[in-house]
Amino acid sequence: MTTETTTGAKTHRDGASSPRPGPLGRLGIWVTAHGRVVAGAWILIIIGLGVFAPSVEKSLSGAGWQAQGSDSVAARELAVEHFGGNASSAIQVVVKGDQRLTGEPGAKVLSQVHDVLASDPRISQVLDPTPGATLSPDGSTAIVIGGAGADTNEMVRVATDLSPKLKALSVDGVDVAPTGASVMWSDFNKANLEAMMTSEMISFPVTLFILVLAFGALVAAGLPLLLTIAGLVASAGVLVLVNMVVPVSIWAMNFAMMFSLALGIDYALFLVVRFRAARMGQRSSMNAAIAQTMDTAGKAVLLSGGTVLVSLSAVMLVPSPSFRSMAGGIMISVVFILAATLTLLPLVLSKLDHRIDKLPLPWVNVGEHRSPRFEAWAQRLWKHPLRWGAAALTILIALSIPLFGLTTAMPSIKVLPEDASARVGYDRVQEAFGPGAPGMLTIVAPTASAGTTREVLAHDPGIAAAMPPAMPTDGADYRMIQAMPTVDPSDPALGATVDRLRADLPDGVLVGGAAVENLDLKAQLDRSTPIVIAVVLALGFLLLLFALQAPLISFLGTLVSLLSTAAAFGVARLVFQEGIGAGLFGFEPQGFLDAWAPVFFFAMIFAIAMDYTVFLLASAKEHWERDGDPKSAMVGAVAHSGRVIFAAGGVMVAVFFTFALSGPLPPKEMGVILGVAVLLDAFLIRLVLLPVLLRLTGQAAWASPAWLRKALPKVSFAHE
Numbered sequence: 001m002t003t004e005t006t007t008g009a010k011t012h013r014d015g016a017s018s019p020r021p022g023p024l025g026r027l028g029i030w031v032t033a034h035g036r037v038v039a040g041a042w043i044l045i046i047i048g049l050g051v052f053a054p055s056v057e058k059s060l061s062g063a064g065w066q067a068q069g070s071d072s073v074a075a076r077e078l079a080v081e082h083f084g085g086n087a088s089s090a091i092q093v094v095v096k097g098d099q100r101l102t103g104e105p106g107a108k109v110l111s112q113v114h115d116v117l118a119s120d121p122r123i124s125q126v127l128d129p130t131p132g133a134t135l136s137p138d139g140s141t142a143i144v145i146g147g148a149g150a151d152t153n154e155m156v157r158v159a160t161d162l163s164p165k166l167k168a169l170s171v172d173g174v175d176v177a178p179t180g181a182s183v184m185w186s187d188f189n190k191a192n193l194e195a196m197m198t199s200e201m202i203s204f205p206v207t208l209f210i211l212v213l214a215f216g217a218l219v220a221a222g223l224p225l226l227l228t229i230a231g232l233v234a235s236a237g238v239l240v241l242v243n244m245v246v247p248v249s250i251w252a253m254n255f256a257m258m259f260s261l262a263l264g265i266d267y268a269l270f271l272v273v274r275f276r277a278a279r280m281g282q283r284s285s286m287n288a289a290i291a292q293t294m295d296t297a298g299k300a301v302l303l304s305g306g307t308v309l310v311s312l313s314a315v316m317l318v319p320s321p322s323f324r325s326m327a328g329g330i331m332i333s334v335v336f337i338l339a340a341t342l343t344l345l346p347l348v349l350s351k352l353d354h355r356i357d358k359l360p361l362p363w364v365n366v367g368e369h370r371s372p373r374f375e376a377w378a379q380r381l382w383k384h385p386l387r388w389g390a391a392a393l394t395i396l397i398a399l400s401i402p403l404f405g406l407t408t409a410m411p412s413i414k415v416l417p418e419d420a421s422a423r424v425g426y427d428r429v430q431e432a433f434g435p436g437a438p439g440m441l442t443i444v445a446p447t448a449s450a451g452t453t454r455e456v457l458a459h460d461p462g463i464a465a466a467m468p469p470a471m472p473t474d475g476a477d478y479r480m481i482q483a484m485p486t487v488d489p490s491d492p493a494l495g496a497t498v499d500r501l502r503a504d505l506p507d508g509v510l511v512g513g514a515a516v517e518n519l520d521l522k523a524q525l526d527r528s529t530p531i532v533i534a535v536v537l538a539l540g541f542l543l544l545l546f547a548l549q550a551p552l553i554s555f556l557g558t559l560v561s562l563l564s565t566a567a568a569f570g571v572a573r574l575v576f577q578e579g580i581g582a583g584l585f586g587f588e589p590q591g592f593l594d595a596w597a598p599v600f601f602f603a604m605i606f607a608i609a610m611d612y613t614v615f616l617l618a619s620a621k622e623h624w625e626r627d628g629d630p631k632s633a634m635v636g637a638v639a640h641s642g643r644v645i646f647a648a649g650g651v652m653v654a655v656f657f658t659f660a661l662s663g664p665l666p667p668k669e670m671g672v673i674l675g676v677a678v679l680l681d682a683f684l685i686r687l688v689l690l691p692v693l694l695r696l697t698g699q700a701a702w703a704s705p706a707w708l709r710k711a712l713p714k715v716s717f718a719h720e
Helices: 023-033 035-052 053-059 071-082 104-119 150-165 181-216 216-241 250-279 286-319 321-357 374-383 383-405 423-433 449-459 493-504 514-548 551-577 597-627 630-659 665-702 707-712
Strands: 091-097 123-127 142-146 174-179 441-446 464-468 478-484 510-512
Touching: 023 035, 023 286, 023 321, 035 216, 035 286, 035 321, 035 383, 035 478, 053 216, 053 250, 071 441, 071 478, 071 510, 071 514, 091 104, 091 150, 091 181, 091 423, 104 123, 104 142, 104 150, 104 174, 142 150, 150 181, 150 514, 174 423, 181 216, 181 250, 181 449, 181 665, 216 250, 216 321, 250 286, 250 321, 250 597, 250 630, 250 665, 286 321, 286 514, 286 597, 286 707, 321 493, 321 597, 374 383, 374 630, 374 665, 383 551, 383 665, 423 478, 441 449, 441 493, 441 514, 449 464, 449 478, 449 493, 493 510, 493 514, 510 514, 514 597, 597 630, 597 665, 630 665
Parallel strands: none
Antiparallel strands: 091 142, 091 174, 123 142, 441 478, 441 510, 464 478
């Protein structure tokens, strides 16, 4: 007879006693025993936070791409405070006429532009066109400046609110195009949102199709999507609430949606497969099945989630609001996905029970946990480790070679569609005033240094023209000089000009402007990236060591994660720097990779790589603890987790590549780099190279010195 108990030892169908459930097993049993409480709590969380979720796109911030504490940020803040907001975050409205704007209808349109800007209380003052500065020599192009009267995030909202009104002022013979950094981010966020929505519409059916194949039943396949949606709704509401206290980048939600969709499916897939094997395959009691699922797969999911959080937390070391809020936003979503996986999912599994396999595919064995196909693959790897390991390593190294020619820079205007207002205005400013006009430098100097500053600017070969010093609006002891570089804001020569000016100008003189803010952020990223990578690797290794308590395989598991990252960035150079495949993905190459990609995507790739590492090595350790046989550990790990890794990798690749097919350039970079990284990591490293390393290292993989075992708390994955 089969008996079921909620505490103490469990009894299987054959009457054999199994160990007392561990902490996660007891959590799973408690959840199923208190279903109404757990379900009620999640309903309250989803409804309570879901009320705020619909406003997430409008509420979150659009700017924050700056290096805190840099000279350029200090220059902008002084310009906002003392010079009527004539700073990098100001709204620039380009009015282009077929003829001089001094007559009708040009003069009328300029007056209307002035009135629209002045009507918004967030605009501090309106600067009308000035001959020799913001009015072209032929009089056909003028720039009206709406000074920034709010912080950079709010100025992006100003751009979003005013751009439609300003563009509507266009008439026959006179066209109005708002531009500038705030409008650029507003246009980019709009294009990015449209792309994300399109990608989600594509990715959901593709994901569901792959999940149906992976789970073998429609009901089971829908669970991960429902779980992920619940977690995302809750995290979106939290982001809105957090934004009321600290500005959160809109990119936090965009990244969180994509990343959490893939991660949530991974976690649900791992738990559902294990539950079905215990309940339908081994015919364990419900409590036994839930406890076994949570003590094995649940423990791996918890450690995987911890690794993801640790990896992303390292991005917080970059002193930039956008980076910190993006990392924080993804971390919040991961916490909710983890919570839903470890509490809500066990409850749903217990309630559905055998109904989870409704509408099955005819050839699927729902209770099968150990895959015969992946077991045969593991046996092949055990027999010929050098052959398969060398082949995988050769592919990864070959794809990594282009990495050494990778160059990075901050995004150019090319990240926007050609018809975006900011890009149209940008092109018209260049046409009328010169290539460096869109990247005007804002130089704020103490009054006593203004004369020397003008002399330095007049003799610098990188400066085409400098405006007369502007007086402060509040009588402060500063002067502001705007200088036009000789080159486009994205030209590397601009960096040399800024460095030269900062060396030659008197002490206390600050060089800023939108282009300089980009340069300062790029410099900060160059300094921060090695630190972030080192911290991510160290923390990842320590977490694996904690989980596996085997130094050698923990080190190797961390090390091989670098291979997929290097190969992904090698491919990124070929695609985004060299333009190979630009037509396929529908973008205009900038000639470089965006500077924020290495540090941010490294953390994301490493998090995903370690996700699969934990799944595979947790299964291997489970077999090692049970049998003490290296072959059993390696073959059993691939046989039991290979199908899950294969299916999860397929889902992630599909999700990421759908985001690469639409929208502006940065999401394409994200989709291609993460998609390639997952493709290589799941199928070459976790299913070939890492099992080969387990084969070659044998018992040494699991060796652990006595002092380490004493220092670490015991973590076991064995359940039966």
